Amino acid sequence: MGSGRTRRGMAEIGHARPAEVPAGSPFPRDAAGRDWLTVTSPLLPELADLVPLLSDVLERRWVTNHGHYARALEEALVHYLAVRGLALSTSGTVGLDLAVRALIPDGEVVTTGYSFPATWHGLLENPRWRPVFVDVDEGFGIDPEAVEAAITPRTRGILAVHAYGLPCRLARLEGIARRHDLRLVYDAAHAFGVTVGERGIGSFGDASVFSFHATKVFNTLEGGCVTTGSAATLDRLRLLRNFGFRNENEVAAFGSNGKMDEVRAVFGLLNLERVDAAIETRGALARRYRERLEELGIEEIEIGIDPARHPGVRLNHAYFPVSVRPGGRVDRDGLAAWLRDRGIHARKYFFPTVTTAPLYEGLFVPGSLPRCERASRTTLCLPLHAAMTEADCERVVDAVAGAFGARGEAKAA
Ligand SMILES: Cc1ncc(COP(=O)(O)O)c(C=O)c1O
Numbered sequence: 001m002g003s004g005r006t007r008r009g010m011a012e013i014g015h016a017r018p019a020e021v022p023a024g025s026p027f028p029r030d031a032a033g034r035d036w037l038t039v040t041s042p043l044l045p046e047l048a049d050l051v052p053l054l055s056d057v058l059e060r061r062w063v064t065n066h067g068h069y070a071r072a073l074e075e076a077l078v079h080y081l082a083v084r085g086l087a088l089s090t091s092g093t094v095g096l097d098l099a100v101r102a103l104i105p106d107g108e109v110v111t112t113g114y115s116f117p118a119t120w121h122g123l124l125e126n127p128r129w130r131p132v133f134v135d136v137d138e139g140f141g142i143d144p145e146a147v148e149a150a151i152t153p154r155t156r157g158i159l160a161v162h163a164y165g166l167p168c169r170l171a172r173l174e175g176i177a178r179r180h181d182l183r184l185v186y187d188a189a190h191a192f193g194v195t196v197g198e199r200g201i202g203s204f205g206d207a208s209v210f211s212f213h214a215t216k217v218f219n220t221l222e223g224g225c226v227t228t229g230s231a232a233t234l235d236r237l238r239l240l241r242n243f244g245f246r247n248e249n250e251v252a253a254f255g256s257n258g259k260m261d262e263v264r265a266v267f268g269l270l271n272l273e274r275v276d277a278a279i280e281t282r283g284a285l286a287r288r289y290r291e292r293l294e295e296l297g298i299e300e301i302e303i304g305i306d307p308a309r310h311p312g313v314r315l316n317h318a319y320f321p322v323s324v325r326p327g328g329r330v331d332r333d334g335l336a337a338w339l340r341d342r343g344i345h346a347r348k349y350f351f352p353t354v355t356t357a358p359l360y361e362g363l364f365v366p367g368s369l370p371r372c373e374r375a376s377r378t379t380l381c382l383p384l385h386a387a388m389t390e391a392d393c394e395r396v397v398d399a400v401a402g403a404f405g406a407r408g409e410a411k412a413a
Contacts (some may be wrong), residue, residue, distance in 0.1 A: 008170050012027045016064060016334055021211070027097050030359050032066055035343070036343050036344075036345060037291070037343060037344045037345065037383050037388070037395065037396065038383060038385075039164065039345045039346055039347040039381060039382075039383045039384075039385075040215045040232060040383070040384070040385045041230045041385040041386075041387045041388075042214040042215070042219055042221075042270050043217070043218065043219060043274060043275065043278050043385075043386055044267075044271070045267060045270035045271060045274070050266065050267075050270060050272050053069070053266045053269070053270070054263065054266060056154070057069065057262045057263060057266060060262075062262065063261055063262045063263070064259055064260075064261040064262060065242075065259060066242075067261075067262040067265070068262070069265035069266050069269060070088055070162050070259075070260050070261070070262060070265040070312070071368075072265070072269060073088060073220075073260075073265045073268045073269050073272075074086055074087070074088055074225075076269060076394045077225060077268075077272070078271055079193075080193075080272060080275075081193075081200045081201075081202045081203075081210075081227060082195065082199060082200030082202075082203060083200050083202045083203050083208075083227040083228075083229070083230045084199075084227075084228070085227065085228050085229065085230070085231065085233070085234035085385055086202075086205070086225050086226070086227045086234075087225060087226050087228075087230075087234060087237040087238055087241060087261040088113055088223065088224075088225045088259075088265070089212065089224045089225055089226060089241055089259075089260065090222065090223060090224070090257075090258050090259065090260060091212075091213065091222050091223060091224050091256040092118060092126075092187075092209055092210065092211025092212070092213060092224035093118040093121075093122070093188045093211075093224070094224065094241075094256075094258040095120060095209040095210070095211070095224040095225060095226045095258070096118060096119065096187060096197065097122045097200065097211045097256070097258075098127070098237050098240045098241055098258055099185050099207040099209050099226045099228075099237070100122060100123065100157070100159070100185060101240055102207070102233055102236040102237050102240055103157065103185060103206050103207060103233060104129070104156050104157035104183050104185070105128070105328065106128040106129060106156065107129065107130070107154050107155060107157070107158070108129075108130045108131075108132050108152060108154045108155040108156065109123055109129055109130070109131050109132065109155075109156065109157045109158070109159050110131075110132045110134055110147050110151065110155060110157070110158050110159070111123070111131050111132070111133060111134070111142070111158070111159040111160070111161075112132040112133070112134065112135075112136060112141070112142040112149045112159075112160065112161050112163075112372070113135060113136070113353060113354040113355055113364060113369040113373075114161070114163060114350055114353055114354075114369075114371075114372040114375055114376065115135045115161045115163065115350055115354075116189070116349075116350055117213055118187075118189070119159065119161055119187050120133075120354070123159070123356040124363075130154075131363070132150050132155070132161075133354050133363060133369060133372075134146035134147055134149075134150050134369070135368070135369045135370065135371050136163075136369075136371045136375060137169070137371070137372070139166060140163035140164055140166060140168060140304070140321075140375060141160070141161070141162070141163060141166060141168040141213070142158075142160045142161065142168055142169075143265075143371075144172035144173055144176060147160075147173065148176050148180075150276060151157075151176075151180050151182070155180065155182060156182060156183065157182050157183040157184070157185060158173060158176070158177055158182055158184050158185070159185050159186075159187060160173055160184070160185075160186050160187070160205075161186070161187040161189075161190075162186060162187070162190060162191040162194065162201060163187050163190060163322055163350075164190055164304065164305060164318060164319040164357065164381075165190040165191045165192075165194050165217075165315060165316045165317075165318040165319070166305060166315070167191070167194060167196055167201055167204075167311065167313060168186070169312070170196065170204050170205075173205070174204065174205065177205070177206075183205070183206045184204075184205035184206050185205060185206060185207050185208070185209070186201075186202075186204060186205045186207070186208040186209065187208075187209055188201055188202055188208040188210050188227075189210060189211035189213075189216070189224070190211075190216070190217075190316075190318045190319065191210070191316065191318075192210055192212075192216060192217045192218045192275075192318070193217060193218065193275060193276075193279055193314070193316040194313065194314060194315060194316050194334030195313070195314040196312060196313050197312050200227075202227035203227070203229060206228065206233065207226050207227065207228040207233060207237075208226070208228075209224060209225075209226050209227075209323040210224055210226075210227070211223075211224045211227050212224050212225070212227065212264075212268065216318065217275065217278065217279060217282070217317075217318045218268075218272065218275045218278075218338045219267070219268075219271060219273055220260065220264040220265065220267050220268035220271070221264050221267055222264065223260055223264050223268065229256065236253070239252055239253045239255055240253055240254075240256065240258070241255065241256070241257070241258030241259055241333050242255055242257070242259060243255045243256065243257060244335065254378075260340075264403075276285075277386070278386035279316050279317060279386075280314070281386045281388075282317035282318075282384055282385070282386055283317045285320075285388055285390070285393050286305075286317045286320055286384060288390060288393045289303075289320050289382060289384075289397065290303055290394055292393070292394070292397040293322070293397060293400070296397070296400070296401050296404075296406050297406075298400070298401070298404045298406055299325075299328070300324055300325040300328030300329060300330065300404065301324055301325075301404075302322065302323040302325070303319070303320075303397070304318075304319075304320070304321030304322055304323055304324055304379065305321065308341075317384065318383045318384075319349070319384060320381060320382045320383075320384040321349070321379050321380070321381050321382075322379070322380055322381075322382060323375070323378045323379055323380075324378050324379075324380060326377065326378060328405050329404055329405065330404055331378075332348065332377065332378050332379065332380050333348075335364070335380060335400070335402070335403050336348060336380055336402040338399065338401050338402070339396070339400070339403070342399045342402075344380050344383060344395070344396055344399055345383065346380050346381060346383065346396075347381045348379070348380060348381075349379065349380075349381045350375075350376055350379075351376045351379070352376065352378070353372065353376040354369065354372065355369050355372050355373040355376060356373065356376045356377065371392040382396055382400075
């Protein structure tokens with residue numbers, strides 16, 4: 001089918017391409033006419049590879065409800081992620097909801113104050129649970145000492161986050177969960193493809209939740225999954241994502257709808273073939289950033305991830321966070337604005353977080369999460385994705401150098 005026919009078809013039914021969504025980057029070019037460099041860009045299959053699979057989906061007329069491609073993707077991901085069981089979901093957020101419902105029926109859940117709202121909004125919205133926020137360690141992961149100190153007789157679970165794809169202190173958290181008989185769920189939204197020794201990161205804890213959102217290392221446009229080593233938990237996850245139906249005649253749980261459709265599963269299968277190359281490209285760019293920023297030696301900037309501090313871990317280079325020391329020549333917000341003025345989108349991630357958004361006032365004791373607050377106010381993620389080139393990397397480094405007057409360019413106001 002030619003694209004002309006497709007377009008005519010759209011016009012006939014009154015659905016032309018919306019004018020406000022341009023074909024390429026949604027951002028304008030910068031003053032020098034260069035394309036915007038976005039913080040991320042989705043991994044996408046070739047149209048030629050997509051077309052035969054999508055036409056097969058149409059021919060099968062089975063477009064959702066655990067179809068051929070969704071089952072194939074589940075199988076492929078079990079293998080890729082080196083886990084025993086896996087349930088696809090419509091998003092990471094829905095995956096978190098499924099995992100928590102499957103494992104932590106109610107009570108207090110100890111979690112990190114440094115994450116994305118999806119980590120805790122489900123817990124906050126429903127009075128069955130009460131999230132108890134604790135601080136991060138000297139990196140970005142939840143502090144196991146703080147977790148243990150926060151446990152009360154009402155605590156039922158721990159929800160830890162592998163922020164930026166960096167594994168939490170796995171052994172310490174597992175020890176705490178075992179000692180206190182708590183369920184341990186990991187928000188592994190950022191950690192696709194990370195391995196620790198021979199083990200996939202999704203094989204730790206009672207369950208791990210991955211996001212397959214377009215901004216992630218691996219995507220199905222929107223989507224996610226929950227991994228678990230327990231057959232009983234997998235059964236429960238499958239029930240919960242399908243309205244609680246065990247079969248046509250039996251509703252066995254208060255489930256919702258978390259199923260993945262066939263079109264997104266096709267995107268996932270094709271992206272899975274490209275994801276290792278994408279991780280390799282990201283790794284090369286991250287090394288270049290590190291080398292060039294170290295050469296510049298800007299004293300206000302600290303690089304957030306040092307692979308040398310994670311021996312035996314295959315990192316996925318999902319993000320390149322830098323910390324900008326407050327009180328220096330330029331602060332984090334100043335650097336973000338400076339880069340934006342030069343057509344570079346760097347993201348304040350995670351900002352706002354529990355300690356920095358007025359919405360969460362009263363949920364933690366002021367001053368009790370100092371590392372979390374500092375990280376939220378000082379961290380900036382530089383652009384990093386598989387479609388970037390080394391020249392893009394240089395452009396960012398040059399702009400950072402300019403912000404601090406490290407190469408003669410006027411420094412940011
Ligand atoms: C740490 C974390 N958890 C959960 C999510 C939610 O994932 P999704 O966008 O697939 O719902 C995100 C999304 O960016 C995230 O960063």
